[in-house]
Amino acid sequence: MKTAARLGIVSCHHCATLWKGVKAHDRCGHCGARLYLRKPGSLNRTWALVIAACIMYFPANLLPVMITASFPGEEQQDTIMSGIIYFWASGSWVLASIVFIASFLVPLFKLTVMILLLIMVQRRSSWRLQQRALLYRVVEVIGRWSMLDVFVVSLLTGLVQIQGFATVYAGEGIVAFAAVVVLTMLASISFDPRLMWDAAEQERGKSV
């Protein structure tokens, strides 16, 4: 495979122009963006963000995301999971599965895939590179859909404000949940998929 890096060519991340003979701190002559061969500090940054997201994942699922005060003195606390179960029990299976996928499966899937990709790069593995490239693209696309629950809670807190009868408050869990979503999105942005191919190629070069 002929890669730009091997030919000494740097591709501008923003306008895709290719440059030869780039030195450190050079900027793209077309769009003025800083040029770099690979995203700077990609592995360290991605690891930090993924680990932070993993830590936040627990409070996000254990703490209540929404508190409903329906009658004086009566309070109902909802976690992400109990909200899904509520939908399922009340018969709206379609919504139950949408929320289950967006709020539970997608963050879990993203974390698993990012950890898998990071470990594979560090082990210089050339195992199923194409499928891994596809996985990365999937993670990039689906990442934003986990924001769903944040929007549901924010809308309900805005709308359900009838004092004495029904008031909805946002719980601490939603902060942790939003943090998971933002951190995993940042992690997938800071990960450079070209590192997977670099690592595999280095390993191949060594064995030959």
Next chain:
Amino acid sequence: MLSLRSIYEKPFKSIFSELIMQEVPGLIACEGCDAIHRRLALDHNEIALCSCCGAELERDMSSHGRRVLPLTIASLVMYIIANVFPIAEMELHGLSSRTTIIGAVASLNAQGMPLIAFLVLATTILFPLVQLVSLIYLLVSINATGHSFGLNLLVRMIQTLRPWVMAEVFLLGVIVAFVKLTSMATVLPGVALWALGILTLLLASVFSFNPRYIWRMALPKNRGKKIISANSAGAAQSTQKTVEAEIP
């Protein structure tokens, strides 16, 4: 045609660094795996995929380039409607409550959740507005004069902000919230909800336009002004050789 592309003198760049750094025309590198490909002339609506990892290299934007300005203006109109009017109204025991998107943000902030309030504000109100306004400004000024003030910075900002514009996720969130409430109270959809639905469709079309293409739109007009110097013509030749040598 693209192989004619040469190095443009930029006022803020010293001539010295121009001599060292040279553009490689006619080639494109895959963002997913760094494989080098020859840049192909794409036909109507064609997409070039990387033969190595399957990521998208480039897609034809020529027809979309003409449509994107009217679509962006329509999006801005829908955006204003979606933000000014209430998104939903709720009735319970004769009491009613309604909210706009801003209202939801404000009540989150009032409940001591400023971070979440800011996140919702940014992803559903601030970033879409910034995207739409800067895209309209860029397209109008490029069509009129061929260049615009702050072009580089704005296009780069549009590219960076793109994953953080979440109008479609918000729409799904509104629908889920609706269903959640119907068991407990009477809910009526507001004007803003319909506007939000249309906005989502329009934005999907606007955002399929890669802002990278704006640089291409700005290039041909620059090209007339800048004459290829002997030095850069030489550079083009030498890279042409690299193409022949390096492409399998």
